[in-house]
Amino acid sequence: MKLLIASLLFCSLFIGCNKKSPGTTSSSVNQLAYYEIAGLKVKLPTQPKAESMQLPAQVLELVKSIKTYSIVEGPMKIVITHAIYKNPNINLDGSADGTIAQVKTRSGVTKFTSSKENVVVSGLQGRSININFKQSEYNINQYVLVFLRANELWQIQVISGNKDGQKPLESLKNIIFDSVEVL
DSSP, rough: HHHHHHHHHHHHHHHHTOOOOOOOOOGGGGGGGEEETTTTEEOOOOOOOEEOOOOOOHHHTTTTEEEEEEEEETTTTEEEEEEEEESSSOOOHHHHHHHHHHHSSSEEEEEEEEEEEEEETTTTTEEEEEEEEETTEEEEEEEEEEETTTTTEEEEEEEEEEESSSOSSSHHHHHHHHOOOEO
């Protein structure tokens, strides 16, 4: 059930991430500043905007609150999610594996690869996930950082899509992920 919840949460966040045509990334990507958002202090290109989500009833029954924020600049999207669950027994690997499975099984996904590694974020256990795939004519690079504290789960995603094999936003992902502090 926890894997289902993580998968449903992720799916609701990912839908539409690569629907825009890639363009040029704004120069603000190179001008990062710290923002306090979703109980975190994190370096970002701009202030994220709150995003509303329609979640399935079975997820709403298990979640006390959930907030999502995003930044969209050209072919890049950054999504920050903070969920507080009613049950304190959240499974970190279930969440990470659910994210990977949800992308892999999406319609039209080809050339899928993923990797997952253990990380520590502000003293909390987490997972860093790197997902690469092709969908339609776009090459998608998706970096996900997921970590938790008791019944709180945070997920930060840096997603980029391009047609011409441009280098993914790995350096931006590194700056963002390395800057995360839980407040």
